[in-house]
Amino acid sequence: MGTVYSQHYRRIIFLLELGTQCKLAERAFMRLEKAAKAWLLHDEYEGETGAPIEILHLAHAFLTYSGVIAKIIFVRNRKGKKLKNRCIDLQDLLEIKTSSHLAKLDVRNALEHIDERFDKYLPKPPFSIEPLAVGGLNGREEKIVIRRFDPDKLEFWFLKDCIKLKPLFEEIEIVKSRIKPAFEKFTDK
Numbered sequence: 001m002g003t004v005y006s007q008h009y010r011r012i013i014f015l016l017e018l019g020t021q022c023k024l025a026e027r028a029f030m031r032l033e034k035a036a037k038a039w040l041l042h043d044e045y046e047g048e049t050g051a052p053i054e055i056l057h058l059a060h061a062f063l064t065y066s067g068v069i070a071k072i073i074f075v076r077n078r079k080g081k082k083l084k085n086r087c088i089d090l091q092d093l094l095e096i097k098t099s100s101h102l103a104k105l106d107v108r109n110a111l112e113h114i115d116e117r118f119d120k121y122l123p124k125p126p127f128s129i130e131p132l133a134v135g136g137l138n139g140r141e142e143k144i145v146i147r148r149f150d151p152d153k154l155e156f157w158f159l160k161d162c163i164k165l166k167p168l169f170e171e172i173e174i175v176k177s178r179i180k181p182a183f184e185k186f187t188d189k
Contacts, residue, residue, distance in 0.1 A: 008186050014090060015179055018072055022176035025065035029169045032058040036151035039134055052134045052149075059149050059156045059165070063111065066102065066168055069175060074103045093182040094175060101168040102175070111158055121159045 035055045037043070070076075073096060075087045091097065122144065130140060133148040140148075148157040154165045 010086065011089065011093065011186065012183075014072055014086065015093070015182055018069060018090075018094075018175065019179045021065045021068045021072070022172055022179070025062055025069065025169070025172050026176070028058050028062040028065060029165065029172075032062055032165070033154070036149070036154060039151045052132045055134050055149050055151070056132050056147050059147075060111070062165065062169075063156065063163070066172060069172060070102050073175070076103065090182075093185060094178040096175065096178070100171075101164065102171045104163075117159050117161075 032055065035058060039055065073087060073090050073094070075084050128143045129146070130143045131146045133140060133145050134151060135148075136150060136152070137145075137148075144159075145157070146159060149155070150157070156163050156165055
């Protein structure tokens, strides 16, 4: 990597953390893809038949890492000059101007505010509920499905909010590919 000037210590820390989060997100997504394929084939996946709890655990993990990446890079609706300057600097270093999926992350936000989503979306009883689901909506039309992963479309649903995981993963891979070149912009060769 070369010698890094101490004046860039904040950049170094954030780029290193971005690299870590990208690797963790990549690992979670790859495992999620394997689990989805196993689910669709009714095949074994690491000793399990792609149990819904394992699949949803991987989806949550992927969204968590994605959320950290987004928070490091994008201002969104947050305030503070230092935060805004840092985000703009990192976007410039990484040559990232827009990101339709990574910057948005409505489902991750919904997971952070689960109580508010329940208040908003839950009907009055009686109703049928399914806390975890893997698959489509067939047979679930009349149920409140809290979390659902669609292995065909690689979509994660939380109540009525949906995020397409494949395009999100592709954007994370772009961020990951730009970390090393970002370091080279302020290192002494």
